[in-house]
Amino acid sequence: MRTIKLLSVTAEAPAVKSFVFNDVLCSKGEPGQFVMIWIPGLDEVPMSLSTLDPKRGHAAVTVERVGEATKALHNKKAGDTIGVRGPFGNNYTVSRASKVMIVGGGTGLASLAPLAERLAKERAEITFLMGAKTRSHLLFHERIHTLLSMAKSRLIVATEDGSFGQRGLVTTSAGKLFKQGEKFRMVYTCGPERMMQKMFLLAEKFRVPFEASLERFMRCAIGLCGTCVIGKYRVCKEGPVFSGQQLYAVKDEFGRWRKGFDGRKTKV
Numbered sequence: 001m002r003t004i005k006l007l008s009v010t011a012e013a014p015a016v017k018s019f020v021f022n023d024v025l026c027s028k029g030e031p032g033q034f035v036m037i038w039i040p041g042l043d044e045v046p047m048s049l050s051t052l053d054p055k056r057g058h059a060a061v062t063v064e065r066v067g068e069a070t071k072a073l074h075n076k077k078a079g080d081t082i083g084v085r086g087p088f089g090n091n092y093t094v095s096r097a098s099k100v101m102i103v104g105g106g107t108g109l110a111s112l113a114p115l116a117e118r119l120a121k122e123r124a125e126i127t128f129l130m131g132a133k134t135r136s137h138l139l140f141h142e143r144i145h146t147l148l149s150m151a152k153s154r155l156i157v158a159t160e161d162g163s164f165g166q167r168g169l170v171t172t173s174a175g176k177l178f179k180q181g182e183k184f185r186m187v188y189t190c191g192p193e194r195m196m197q198k199m200f201l202l203a204e205k206f207r208v209p210f211e212a213s214l215e216r217f218m219r220c221a222i223g224l225c226g227t228c229v230i231g232k233y234r235v236c237k238e239g240p241v242f243s244g245q246q247l248y249a250v251k252d253e254f255g256r257w258r259k260g261f262d263g264r265k266t267k268v
């Protein structure tokens with residue numbers, strides 16, 4: 001574990017902040033990889049890398065305040081010290097100049113923003129669908145909008161209350177594109193597991209290759225403790241990014257339940 005000083009802390013949305021830090025290893029991570037963030041004296045939690053800037057040696061995590069550890073992290077300021085292990089896990093598959101769909105909601109955007117940046121570099125044609133409860137909950141809207149306006153790509157926003165973009169669920173907007181006959185070489189998704197499960201079913205129906213980044217409770221993050229298992233996979237080691245084929249093998253669990261720290265099943 002390395003101790004690092006926070007360079008900046010930025011509010012992104014209600015209860016969501018980004019934490020930028022200097023760490024060469026993290027800055028060289030791949031889109032989809034995650035780190036374990038240690039909050040001194042309290043806990044260690046898994047977080048996706050939301051910025052990868054190898055030129056400056058910077059990286060970031062974007063954190064929603066949900067419980068004790070994330071609340072303590074939200075109280076940190078630039079100059080404060082935290083710890084980092086990683087990057088861990090696999091990454092999204094990036095192929096050159098392909099037509100792809102990206103579907104994200106909530107802090108799932110944390111791993112999808114660097115993915116979009118990498119795909120844009122590879123001259124992909126990106127259809128990015130971004131979902132949120134309301135306009136103020138949209139994450140990285142400006143960042144993605146600016147990126148995609150420079151590439152041959154588009155951004156479609158869906159908010160549940162209709163305060164911005166299309167009204168409704170982002171999965172409905174995605175479904176419409178498939179029904180209109182649009183073809184994609186890959187669908188990437190990260191966000192609430194129910195949303196990812198709906199995208200998995202759409203990708204199955206329209207026979208599109210699919211990758212989703214999963215969350216499970218984690219302790220070791222290096223494949224030893226078994227806390228993060230889904231079916232035959234360890235999310236920290238074989239994941240967090242899984243293909244449609246892999247998810248088909250665990251479809252009784254994916255989008256339905258996960259193991260808590262005490263080993264008991266809880267609904268996702």
Ligand SMILES: Cc1cc2nc3c(=O)[nH]c(=O)nc-3n(C[C@H](O)[C@H](O)[C@H](O)COP(=O)(O)OP(=O)(O)OC[C@H]3O[C@@H](n4cnc5c(N)ncnc54)[C@H](O)[C@@H]3O)c2cc1C
Binds near residue numbers: 043047062218
């Ligand atoms: C690979 C990976 C990447 C992640 N990336 C991000 C990210 O980029 N941004 C972000 O905000 N969060 C991310 N998470 C989720 C994050 O790790 C949890 O929200 C965090 O551990 C909660 O800690 P806490 O002590 O604040 O909350 P707790 O008090 O532990 O829990 C509060 C609530 O959050 C849920 N929760 C706790 N841990 C997890 C977990 N590992 N996965 C799913 N739900 C959990 C609990 O069920 C409970 O409802 C990621 C998780 C994984 C496994």
Ligand code: FES
Binds near residue numbers: 220223
């Ligand atoms: S967190 Fe220990 S095996 Fe994945």
